[in-house]
Amino acid sequence: MAILTNARMPVETVNFHLWQPCNMKCRFCFATFRDVRGTVLPEGHLPRRDAERVVTLLADAGFTKITFAGGEPLLCPWIIDLIRLAKGLGLTTALVTNGSLIDSGTIRDLRGILDWVTVSVDSVRSGTLALIGRMTAARAADERHYLDLCDRLKDAGLRLKINTVVTAANHLEDLTGFIVAARPERWKIFEVLPVQGQNSGKVEPLLVTPGQFARFVARSRSVEAYGIRVVPEDNDAMIGSYAMVDPAGRFFDAIGNGYTYSEPILRVGVRQAVSQVTVSRRKFLARGGLY
Template identity: 55%
Template sequence: MNFHLWQPCNMRCGFCFARFKDVRAEVLPAGHLTANEALEVVSLLAEAGFKKITFAGGEPFLCPWLSDLLEAAHQLDMTTSVVTNGSLVTETASLTGLIDWLVVSIDSLSPQVLLELGRTTAGRPLPETTYRALCEDVTQAGIQLKINTVVTRVNRREDLSSFIIAAGPRRWKILQMLPIVGQNGGANNALSVTDDEFEEFVQRHEWVSQYGIDVVPENNDAMTGSYAMLDPAGRFFDNVNGCYTYSASILECGVTAALGQVTLVRSKYLARGGRYNWNNPSPPALAHRGTD
């Protein structure tokens, strides 16, 4: 389950498919539920049988009660994961025991490319040294590291192989930029790439799997209708029509009824490798850290 608990973000990525400005304008003016409501969402998901929860945004580390949600999820025997742009993660040791997986979004190591993408805070991109230090701190803290990379028009020719090998994530998810009407402009977004361009990026990097890194590419088709997702208002949503279709809030009608109001294709979820051994992960690929 991906719970986009926090609409606000401190970056403005041009490809972002989780802006939820429509949710904030039409449903949830603050861009998030209250702490108690968010805790109830976690409880309802656990009761419904979800075993793993990923907290996403926006930027979830902006949420003052994120640690409370993580602790509650653990108490309910759920594996926890957080997707972050990395700009606000400073004390990884304090996250031990709360976060099982930290997912860091790293799309480029080029300051110019990051500027073009809008992946900046106060107009400044994170330097490569910050990404390297964060990845090392995460694994040293005993947290499983995953890296997400979105392939776009401006980074499609970049080679991140050396960095990925040095960082040693357990999983590296390579995502084709997904156009969504109402979020990033849909098919008119100039950052989108063709299937062939995406495949070229994947083929350039697949060989890093020999270092014990699970390389997981997902093109637009693989990402469509294959994720269980909640918006900041606690509503399921799907992307099968090129835009978001929302259910009623699970706080109002429960998980089962709300899930029945959106499309989730189990076969596509399984085909993209959504079910893997997240409870008993193998050690991260530390042996190659620091290589060029």
């Protein structure tokens, strides 16, 4: 369970998966929240005012950074206002997106209120992206699309991070040339994580061995010569090291068989809710979560 000392949250950063719907169907996704939508939240997201209350309570409780995730958070029609609210509350703001919905208008709206943008890039090969389900309307992106997107985000003054999930489909791929060209400040490399009830039944053919993951990471470290920080996270590093809030406004963890959810923040408050899940500050710091 999370240990709170001196009225502090166990970690500084909270990930708010505010939006269950997504416009992609990645086979490895461990944040599908089909269970949430099928039981407690039929629409897959809180009403706008409730989401705003959750963000306000998280800030009041002592979190200093909030990452908006999904699903795909840019499907939320009021995501810009929610980010603006978080920024006004003094939080460092971040967004994790598949990048498919970012246009010039979105970038203009994010300028000045969003500190970090994380783009999920698992491959720059359209065939591989199609194989894992990272595509929209039967179309997958390519290297040119991702490089152009990264350039436009950085030109707008946003700090760039790239997330890559290593699976059986891409573990032999060398992304270092793309990463050097994209020049993110951080490159987070995840080992594909199986979670019962989230990606079970789809993820199994995509699982990798510890050796395959380690070799992908070792091959990728060459980008550090260009000032890009490589942050690898195997399954053990991921589990229990994040403060995460689901689309229904509950903290959750993946310590057991599938996700375990707290009582809703709007019912019991942040301190009681976060105490009902496991968040290890030691593991959070060990994986470089403080930045």
